[in-house]
Amino acid sequence: MTLTFATALWGGFAIVVALVGIYLFRTRSQPRTVGSLLLWAEQRRPSEGGRWLQQPQMPLLLALEILIVVLVALAAASPRGVAPGQALPLLVILDDSFSMRAGEPDSPRAQAIRAVEAELAAHPGYQVRLIVAGGRAEFLGETCRAVAQLRALWPLWKCGSPAGDLDLGVALARETREHSARLLVITDRAPADPPADGRLQWWAFGRPLDNLAIVNGGRTMFGAKDRFFVEIANLSSQPVRVAGRAETPVGRDFSLDIGAFDTRREVFDLESATAPVRVRLPADALPIDNEMILVAPQQRQVKTAVRLGGGPLHQLTERALEATGLVMAATGPAELLVRTTSEAPPAPGQWVWEFAAASDAEPFLGPFAIDRTSPLAEGLSLGGVVWGAPASGTLRGVPVLLLANTPLVTEERLAQGARRFQARYDPRQSNFHNTPNWPILFWNLVRWRQSLLPGPAQPNLRLGMEARLQAVPGVPDLRVRTPEGETVPVRSNGEVAVFLPTGPGLHTVENGPATSTFAVNCLARGESDLTRGASGRWGDWTRSEAFRQESLDLGWAFLLPGALLLGLHLFLISVAGAGGPRV
Incomplete structure (x- = not known):
């Protein structure tokens, strides 16, 4: 049962206090013997009030009046209840951020x-649907009507966002349920x-805690060595000294x-440019942000081949590719092939740059x-550039560079990751290769590949962040093995x-x-900051119009006995007024 206007009980309490006061402070007349009534101007009735506390004169009527006031006050509070077994949709929005795991095993999660589970056990009519809110929101499992069904879904609430x-x-x-559904955050x-x-309704289960967290880090190539950095935040109101460990090969x-709510950065040089690096901090309330792993940046070389038959264009192309520092000569199938125009299609996953004939x-x-x-x-800028090419003609693919309406460079995307680029260029009538644009063009091509x-x-x-995984040409299925040992097909x-x-x-x-x-x-510094944790419950489902529609008005259950007691009270008063026994 729920009292939707509980403030009415205060009014009933005030009336009961006033009623009891009247009964307790009433005075009674006492007989006195006087010589004569000659000097009395008139006879007055005894006063019904006074300042002296005396025993009540009518205890039964007092009890009846108190009961009547209590019952009327309860009815005025608009008691409402839900029928046993009545279906009530309840949507539970679960915070999936990793701060919900702070202070395990007694974490907010x-x-x-x-x-x-206690709420569902207390209201068997609930039809519970879980929504996980991390970086995006999505439903978790099917509708639950029993605690056992909920327990099967809790492992899917990982709190890792x-x-x-x-x-x-x-x-x-x-957006997905009717207006009467209850929402619980x-x-x-x-x-x-x-x-x-x-x-x-909003239920919070956090508490303010101090925390040390790794909030930033990175690893880059620095000459012949690798260099990495780590940023550590002191998310507390007191300065601390942090003792950490960087697990490099040594x-x-x-x-x-680190001062209160401050951040410090530490930079390291690495002798080995291949092994992963781990940085660890001492254990605290939130272990998930105490470790960082950095994999070596991958500077993979592109296997290239140039087949232009010698000549100036062949030499210009080879020098531009070598200048990138990102290529190696292909001993087998080339990942990037530069050739003259050919009808032979590129191999799966192969990129081909073709120079079309430019005799005219x-x-x-x-x-x-x-x-x-x-x-x-x-980075291309063609101001002042002279480009030698035929004045008309077509190339395969989508134009990237045009001379008026005539394509000079095009891109064609083929099946299984293959691409074909075609260009019309005569170095004998051009100065494009003598400008910075020539190495820029091939740098863009190699870096893209x-x-x-x-x-x-x-x-x-x-x-x-999402991991973008480039597939091997012709092998579309990938498998990702997680740190927990689970293999996920992608x-x-x-x-x-x-x-x-x-x-x-x-x-x-x-x-x-x-x-x-x-x-x-x-x-994520914002989630690692546990000083903003709080606990409590906000919101009231009984204030909605939907609750009035789905619940039953129980006021009659208090008004009916109140009316019966009022009739008994009037009967007793009438009996006493007719000369009957005092009650």
Whole structure:
């Protein structure tokens, strides 16, 4: 039973106090013997009030009057109840951020699980649907009507996201269920604005805690060595000295003095440019942000071959490719092949740059048009450039560089990751190769090709980022082995697969004969800051119009006995007034 207007009980309490006071402070007349009534102007009735506390004269009537007032006050409080077994939809929005694991084993997540199970056990009519709110919001499992069904879904609530977008979860809940559904937000922080619409309750199970966290890090090539850095934040109100350890091929201990809510950076040089690096901090309330793994940046060489039959164009192309520092001579199938125009299609996954015949070329100063959305065009500037090419004709693919309406460079995307680029260029009537644009063009080509070699596009990711995995040509199926040992199959679109890690650590990618690794790190200062933790409950489902529609009005259960007691009270008064016994 729920009292929707509980303030009415205060009015009933005030009436009872006043009623008891009247009975307790009433005075009674006492007989006195006087000589004569001659001097009395008139006879007055005894006063019914006074200042002296005396025993009540009518205890039975007093008890009846108190009961009547209590029953009327309860009826005025608008008691309402839900019929046993009545179906009530309940959508629970779960904060999936990693701060929900702070203070394990008695973490906010563990407390929330116990509270939701107790709520379902107390209201058997609930039809519970879980929504996980991390970087995105999604439903978790099917509708639950028993605690046992909920317990089967709790392991899927991992609390591994760098942020919990609760607003997105609430929006999903409001859009997918009827207006009468109850919404329950589970988190570890207080709401910015307490809910007031009557449909939403906000339960927080956090508490303020101090925490040391790794909030940033990176690894790059620095000459012949690698260099990496780590940033550590002191998320507490007191300065601390941090003693950490960097596990390179040779372990290194370090110590940092960090002020309250301050951040310090430490930089390290590495002798080995291949082994992963681990940085660890001492254990605290939130272990997930105490470790960082950095995989060596991959500078993979592109296997290239130039088949232009000698001549000036052959030499210019070879020098431009070698200047990138990102290529190596192909001893087998080339990943990037430069040749003259041929009808032979590229091999699966192979990129081919073809120079078309330009026997009738003429020198042109423009006007040139460049597709700036193409990676090939980055940094190109054709002002003052002379380009020798035929004045008309067509090339295969989408134009990247045009002379008026005549294509000069085109791109054609083929099946299984293969691409064909065609260009018309006569170096004898051009100065393009004598400008910085020539090496820039081939740098863009090689760097683009390198970025799409099989394996992860980035070796080190933040938790919450998607891993883009380039597939081996002709092998669209990949497998990702997580730090927990679980193998997750991933299907590519023929070229690229997208995988969303659910936790930090070292991940291994298997794609046919190729194997590669990438690291995921928990670097989110906002979630690592546990000083904003709070506990409490906000919101009231009984204030919504939906609650009035789904519940029963129980006021009659108090008004009916109150009316019967009022009739008995009037009967007793009438009996006493007719000369009967006092009650």
